[in-house]
Amino acid sequence: MGRKFFVGGNWKCNGTIDQVDKIVKTLNEGQVPPPDVVEVVVSPPYVFLPVVKSQLRPEFQVAAQNCWVKKGGAFTGEVSAEMLVNLGVPWVILGHSERRALLGESNEFVGDKVAYALSQGLKVIACVGETLEQREAGSTVDVVAAQTKAIAEKIKDWSNVVVAYEPVWAIGTGKVATPDQAQEVHASLRDWLKVNVSPEVSESTRIIYGGSVTAANCKELGAKPDVDGFLVGGASLKPEFIDIINAAAVKSA
Numbered sequence: 001m002g003r004k005f006f007v008g009g010n011w012k013c014n015g016t017i018d019q020v021d022k023i024v025k026t027l028n029e030g031q032v033p034p035p036d037v038v039e040v041v042v043s044p045p046y047v048f049l050p051v052v053k054s055q056l057r058p059e060f061q062v063a064a065q066n067c068w069v070k071k072g073g074a075f076t077g078e079v080s081a082e083m084l085v086n087l088g089v090p091w092v093i094l095g096h097s098e099r100r101a102l103l104g105e106s107n108e109f110v111g112d113k114v115a116y117a118l119s120q121g122l123k124v125i126a127c128v129g130e131t132l133e134q135r136e137a138g139s140t141v142d143v144v145a146a147q148t149k150a151i152a153e154k155i156k157d158w159s160n161v162v163v164a165y166e167p168v169w170a171i172g173t174g175k176v177a178t179p180d181q182a183q184e185v186h187a188s189l190r191d192w193l194k195v196n197v198s199p200e201v202s203e204s205t206r207i208i209y210g211g212s213v214t215a216a217n218c219k220e221l222g223a224k225p226d227v228d229g230f231l232v233g234g235a236s237l238k239p240e241f242i243d244i245i246n247a248a249a250v251k252s253a
Ligand SMILES: O=C(CO)COP(=O)(O)O
Pocket: 010, 096, 166, 170, 171, 172, 173, 174, 210, 211, 212, 213, 231, 232, 233, 234, 235
């Protein structure tokens, strides 16, 4: 079995209820390939999760953008994995570079979060990626390997994990990685999984690309053999997200 194409929309900290209604309407009306060809997951801010989940076409799923590292309790401002499960939210994005950089989430903390979320039955989109300085210093492969290792040390079962390679310099900048740059890192991540986890996990785990993905660049990126889909930021708030979902056709063609 091949890896099913995966398209995630990370809305980040954006939207009003009126805008959310509009985006959901656009998603619900869009022509997209069937669910056996592409898995679509949209990630609104927490406060909009219930309304999006209740209004979204049933074959699209929702994800939270974060969750707490362990069981809920006296952790003001946090949302626990248990709460997401309780609301029927199947997915969570963890380790996004904005949280790593702005909120100081370390590799180890992200590994703990991934392990806890999986233990509660959530599926995880785990983000890795290098900064511009790290790329220029030639350490891209080492950086993403270290981020992946911190997760691999804490989990055994990868079947509910999607890895999102999101180079920090490409996020929100309009500076997309070239298809070859993306393929190179995706292949190195897949090789890392093969050597350090197992050939089966390497073969079956989806590695998706994020960073300035648009309708204009998604087909070329998605055609690369180790690019199994996308995690889309800015363009996931726009009608072009439907075109990006349709890039799944490059794999099923
Ligand atoms: O961070 C991202 C998705 O998680 C990518 O954001 P942009 O698509 O806006 O560059």
